[in-house]
Amino acid sequence: MTATTTAPLATTPVPTRRQPSARLRAWATRAPLLPALIFMIAVTQLPFVATLVISFFDWNALYPDARSFTGLDNYQQVLTDSDLRHSVWTTVLLTVAVVLASLVLGLALALLLDRRFRGRGVVRTLLIAPFLVVPVAAALLWKHVLYNPEYGLLNGLLHYVGGPQPDWISSTPLLAIEASLVWQWTPFMMLILLAGLQSRDQQQMEAARVDGASDWQIFRYLTLPHLRRYLELGALLGSIYIVQNFDAVFTITSGGLGTANLPYTVYQSFYQAHENGLASAAGVLVVIGSIVIATFALRVVSSLFREEVSRA
Amino acid sequence: MSASTVPARRKGAGLGLLAWLAGIVFFLPLAWMALTSFHSEQDAATNPPSFTAALTLDGYREFFGTGGGASPWPALVNSTVASVVSTLFVLLLALPAAYALSIRPVKKWTDVLFFFLSTKMLPVVAGLLPIYLFARNTGMLDNIWLLVILYTSMNLPIAVWMMQSFLSEVPVAIIEAARVDGARLPTILARVVAPIALPGIAATALICFIFSWNELLFARVLTGVVAETAPVFLTGFITSQGLFLAKVCAASLVISLPVLAAGFAAQDKLVQGLSLGAVK
Numbered sequence: 001m002t003a004t005t006t007a008p009l010a011t012t013p014v015p016t017r018r019q020p021s022a023r024l025r026a027w028a029t030r031a032p033l034l035p036a037l038i039f040m041i042a043v044t045q046l047p048f049v050a051t052l053v054i055s056f057f058d059w060n061a062l063y064p065d066a067r068s069f070t071g072l073d074n075y076q077q078v079l080t081d082s083d084l085r086h087s088v089w090t091t092v093l094l095t096v097a098v099v100l101a102s103l104v105l106g107l108a109l110a111l112l113l114d115r116r117f118r119g120r121g122v123v124r125t126l127l128i129a130p131f132l133v134v135p136v137a138a139a140l141l142w143k144h145v146l147y148n149p150e151y152g153l154l155n156g157l158l159h160y161v162g163g164p165q166p167d168w169i170s171s172t173p174l175l176a177i178e179a180s181l182v183w184q185w186t187p188f189m190m191l192i193l194l195a196g197l198q199s200r201d202q203q204q205m206e207a208a209r210v211d212g213a214s215d216w217q218i219f220r221y222l223t224l225p226h227l228r229r230y231l232e233l234g235a236l237l238g239s240i241y242i243v244q245n246f247d248a249v250f251t252i253t254s255g256g257l258g259t260a261n262l263p264y265t266v267y268q269s270f271y272q273a274h275e276n277g278l279a280s281a282a283g284v285l286v287v288i289g290s291i292v293i294a295t296f297a298l299r300v301v302s303s304l305f306r307e308e309v310s311r312a
Numbered sequence: 313m314s315a316s317t318v319p320a321r322r323k324g325a326g327l328g329l330l331a332w333l334a335g336i337v338f339f340l341p342l343a344w345m346a347l348t349s350f351h352s353e354q355d356a357a358t359n360p361p362s363f364t365a366a367l368t369l370d371g372y373r374e375f376f377g378t379g380g381g382a383s384p385w386p387a388l389v390n391s392t393v394a395s396v397v398s399t400l401f402v403l404l405l406a407l408p409a410a411y412a413l414s415i416r417p418v419k420k421w422t423d424v425l426f427f428f429l430s431t432k433m434l435p436v437v438a439g440l441l442p443i444y445l446f447a448r449n450t451g452m453l454d455n456i457w458l459l460v461i462l463y464t465s466m467n468l469p470i471a472v473w474m475m476q477s478f479l480s481e482v483p484v485a486i487i488e489a490a491r492v493d494g495a496r497l498p499t500i501l502a503r504v505v506a507p508i509a510l511p512g513i514a515a516t517a518l519i520c521f522i523f524s525w526n527e528l529l530f531a532r533v534l535t536g537v538v539a540e541t542a543p544v545f546l547t548g549f550i551t552s553q554g555l556f557l558a559k560v561c562a563a564s565l566v567i568s569l570p571v572l573a574a575g576f577a578a579q580d581k582l583v584q585g586l587s588l589g590a591v592k
Contacts, residue, residue, distance in 0.1 A: 112327060
C-alpha cells in the first residue's frame, strides 16, 4: 500500500527460529481493524459517492429514459427553489432553538441534581425517562395526547384555570415540534453537563469558598469555565442528531405548515416526487452543512480525547 | 447551630423541592400516557381530562390485534431481529477493531478512530437514495437483512469509540505480566481483558440496541409489508377515524418498553456512550 521496504535478503543470516518480518507483524496488528474499516467504507462512503454522481443528473424515476447529465443545474434549482430554501432556514431554526433551549434547561437541571437531596436518584430517573421513549412514540404522544385541541392534556389543564384553548400545532407548528424535541433532548444535555459538574476540582471550590467567594462567583468564575467544553460537546452532538431529525417532523406535521426541514425535503423529493437528481443535490448540501458542524465537533471531541489520553 | 446554617438549609430544601418539581413536570407526559393507555377510548378523549376514570385493558387488546386491526407481532419480531442481530454484528466487528486501537494500537490509531467518528457525522439522507436504488435493483427492498446491514453501519462508529474507551481502561501492566507468565492471547483476552471490559461492552450493546430499535427513516423508506419494523408500524397506526387515544398510548408504551429497559440497564455508562467516550 505505502512504502515498500526492501530487506537485504541475501546478506541476512538465516536465524534458526525465524522471526516474522516487520511487515508481517504490522499487518497482524492491523488485521483486527480491517473488517470494521472495510465494512464502514463500503456501507457509508460508497453510497455518498453515488449520491454525488446522481446529483449531476437530471433524473426523475418516473421517466428513467430521460436521464441526462446536467452539471450543476440541480444545485442551481435547489438553491433557487423557494421551498427548499425555506427548508434550509427551517432546519437551522429548528436545530438552533432545540439545542439552545435544551442546553439551558439541561444546565439548570444538572445544577439542581448536583446537590444532595432526598430522592435524588428517583428524580434523576424521572428526568432521564423522556430520552428513553422511542422518538416516533414521543412525537405521537405530543401530537395526539398533549396538543390535541379538543381533548389534549395541555388544553385540559388550561381548562381548569379557565385559560384559552389554542390549536397548538396549527397556530405554532414549528414551536410545537421544537417543544417535543426539547423535552426529549434536555435529559441528554443534563447527563453530559452533570458529568461535567461532577468532574470539577472539589479542593479548588472549597478553597474559593474559604476565601469568601459567593455561590454566584464560584459558578461564574470556576464552574462555567470548567463546563465550557461540556457545553460545546453537548451542543455539537445535539446539533448532529437534530439537524438530521426526521421522526418528529414526519409525525407531528408531515412537513406541512412550513415545517419541512432538509431531511424531510430530501425524503419527500425522491420518495414522493421521484426527483432523484434534485434529492441528491439537496442531500449533498445537507452533507456540506454537516461537515461544517462536524469539523467543530471533531475538534471538541479530539481536545477532550487528547486530554484524556495524556492524563492516562 | 449557628445562625447562618438555618437559611442555608432552608435554601437547600427549596432547591431539592424544585428538582422534584422539575422531575415531575418532565415525567408528567409519560405518566399521563401510561394512565390514558388504561382508559377506555371514551374516557381518554374528554376535556377536562378524566383522571379517575375506570381502568381497562381495552387499549392493549386493541393494539395486539384482537380488536380486528393488523397484528403488531410481525413488526415487533422484525424490530427484534434487526436490533439484536445488528448489535451482534457490531460487537463482532467493533471488538477486534477496538483491540487494535487500544491494547495493541496500530500506527496512527487516533486518525483511524476519527475516521470512524466522521462517518457518524455523515447524515443518513446523504446515502439514502443510492441505498434505495441498490436495494430495488438487487431485490433487497422490504428485506430485514438490509436493515441489519444498515443498522450495523449506523452503530459501528459509536461502538468502536465506546469500546476503545472501555478497553483502554485495562492496565497494560497486567497484560504484560500475563504475557511474561506465558499466557497466550486467547487466555489473556478471556481472563484479563474480558472481566475488566465486560460492563462497558454490555453498555455498548444496549446503546446500539436502542438506536436500532428507534430508527425510522431507513425502515420507512426501505421496508414495506414484510419487513416493517415497530416504529413504522406505529406511524401507520392512526389511519382509522374515530377515537384512538388509548390505543396509541398503549402502542407507544409497549414499543418503548424495550428501550426504557435497555436505557435504565445501561444508565451508568449512558453518558460515556452517548458522548462517544469523550465524557467519563
